[in-house]
Amino acid sequence: FVVEIRRKNRLPRPPGPKPWPLIGNALEIPQSRSWLTYTEWGRRYNSSLLYMSALGQHLLVINSIEDAVELLDERAPLTSDRPTIPILDMMGWESNTGLIPYGTVWRRHRKMLHQNLRKDVLGNYDPVMAQKSLELLHKFAEDPDQFMQHCKVYGSAIIMGIIYGYDLVANDDQLFLRAEHALKQGSQALLPGAFAVNTFPFLRHIPRWFPGGGFHDWAAGTKKLTLQMRNAPFDLAKEDGSLGKRSLSLVSKWLYDGNEKVDGEEDVVRDVAYAAFSAGLDTTPSTMLALIHALALHPEVQRKAYEEIVRVVGTSRLPTCQDRPSMPYLEAIYREILRWRPPVPLGVPHKSTQQEIMYKGYCIPPGTVIISNIWAMTRNEALYPDAEAFRPERFLNPDGTLNNDERVLAYGFGRRVCAGKYLAAEAVWLAMACITAAFHIGKPKDGKGNELALKVEYTDEAITRPAPFKCSITLRRDLGNLNFCA
Ligand code: HEM
Structure with missing residues (x-):
């Protein structure tokens, strides 16, 4: 010894x-x-x-x-x-699955997330996915300049549908905007050096009137937003008498499972639901926007993706999640986007x-x-040569089938690996397939139709994403019989 x-x-x-x-x-x-x-x-x-x-x-x-x-x-x-x-605790984030200590409560959260988000149950949500991807295309067609906001709403709409049975449609939906605001405050607090209390936890005990104690008021204001994000969609679901009949969401399943509700259980469901809601709110849109950036830069990737869609799906319907296994090239783009620009x-x-x-x-x-x-x-050059280049082919064998590099590193590791990874994958894949089927993405253009340089900066946050950028989004001329606006 x-x-x-x-x-x-x-x-x-x-x-x-x-x-x-x-x-x-x-x-x-x-x-x-x-x-x-x-x-x-x-x-x-x-x-x-x-x-x-x-x-x-x-x-x-x-x-x-x-x-x-x-x-x-x-x-x-x-x-x-x-x-x-410390600052996250003070802002009301302490019960979020992603932040709670490893132990019994965390295991309970993960079990519930697994039951609702594992790969083999995702098919239950196909109607929500199909509806939300269609709405996304309508918005792209009606107001392409707002594509960034449309992507944000799409990512949240899928999660809110699957978790709460909430039908998020409008870009100015108040539940969505408030949650976005709450999340923004949370990610600001995580920036290194944002709050001395993160480095010196004992500062938590200095009074709010004391010099340097201003973070108390900031945290209290943010806590209100956090609690609203946690409670408002749950309370709406609880009050909605028709939810049990029309939704297979995580919350409606729990509300209507016929079991007697045990003390404290409702809080766990609230926490799990809000953890999933908050975890997907920024990450999925960040990936979609990086994808639009990559497609605008690489017309040849778009062409190959479109050819695969036409070959597998044809031109008279939109792709669905069921088509995913038959499309190795699109799958390779999905893997490459999360390698090229991992959102976290x-x-x-x-x-x-x-x-x-x-x-x-x-x-x-x-x-x-x-x-x-x-x-x-x-960026490991031995595994991913010329790692800064966006190249889906690195995930393909010479015969066009997918190679065995299937672990998506962007979802993290171990028992804390992303609990929503299958859902995120499905949401990103479907958006990519539907957008490519219907639109051409290109570099931005000036008033005379000349192409301009595409410049995209990525934000310096825990969840990084493209800062506002412009690109051209036009309906495909070769749309065939695909009349999704009907
Ligand atoms: C492309 C989209 C997404 C990416 C890249 C992503 C990435 C991550 C990463 C890196 C982690 C931390 C893993 C670790 O600790 O090693 C994580 C945790 C988590 N993610 Fe995701 N995520 C995405 C979407 C989602 C979605 C849509 C949901 C919910 C429906 C979700 C739910 C969670 C939860 C609950 C955790 C905390 C897990 C825990 O601490 O036990 N994520 N995610």
Whole structure:
């Protein structure tokens, strides 16, 4: 036992920037687009694992798929907790599935999400998917300049339909706009350096009237928005007498399952529903917008996708989720878009339990915050040569069938892997297939119809997405018999 302790004590931490006395690496931790800095540091320290510490908090960044699999998948019981982020607790996010500690409550949440969002039950939601994709096409046809807002509404409409049985149609729907606002406040609070209380949790106890205590009021205002997002769609579902007959949503199934309701159960359903709602609100649209960016840049990809649609579906109906397995090229685009622009480039931080982890000759201390740098993993030149290029073919065999690189890294790792990944995949795929069947996406044009350069910046947020950009969206001339506006 003594020999083992000595051995452990001799094991070093993984490489990383040299810490300062007392504060560790607090001054070096990158404040913006940290995924790029961590990728660069991986090269500088010639290591796929990076270790830092800041004010007593240990931080491990994983830059390679192999290490993420070893540490987060294989050692999941030791690495599936979440760090506490004080400002999020104060804003009312503490019961969100994505942030709660690893344990009994989390398991209950995940079970419910699994029952409602696993691959083999998604077919139940085909009517919602078909309806929402049709509405998306109508909006694209009527007002193509607003394509960014249409994509946002589409992503939310699918989730709200499947989770609450709520029929979100209008772009100015108040439930949707308020939820969007609440989420925006949440992601601002997560920006590094946004609130000192995230770095120094004890500041939570300074009174609101004290200099620097202004975050209390900000957090209280945001909490109201969070609670509205959590409760308003649930309460509407509860009051809607016809819901049980017309919807197979998560909430309606629970409301009308005929079982006696146990104390506290309703809160769990509210939390799970709002976790799914909030988790999909930004991520799905971010992926759709990156896709539009990529299609506008690559007419040859669009042409091949359209040819596949015509070959498999024809020109007299729109693609449906049932067509997905027959379309390897579209599937390759879906995989490539999430590789090229993963919407959550640093994933959601995990935290290790109170046990030390010995790995590759290093010692990872208990309670270490673990960041999976999905960005670095998707830039691995050995796996993805010319990684900055958008090239769906990298997911295809020479005969056009899909290769076996089917793990979508963008959904994260281990037991905390995205609980909505099958739904997100279906929603993004269907939007892509329907948009490609009906529209041509191109670079923006000036008043005389000349093509302009397409410039797209991606935002510097935990969920990154294209900042507002312009492109040209026109109905296909070769629309055939596809009369979806009828
Ligand atoms: C393209 C769209 C999406 C992407 C890229 C994405 C990505 C992610 C990532 C990276 C995580 C953290 C994984 C980890 O900790 O290692 C996550 C967690 C989560 N996602 Fe998604 N997500 C997407 C859409 C959705 C949708 C549509 C839903 C719900 C219907 C959803 C529900 C969740 C939930 C509940 C968690 C928390 C899981 C937990 O902590 O146990 N996501 N997602």
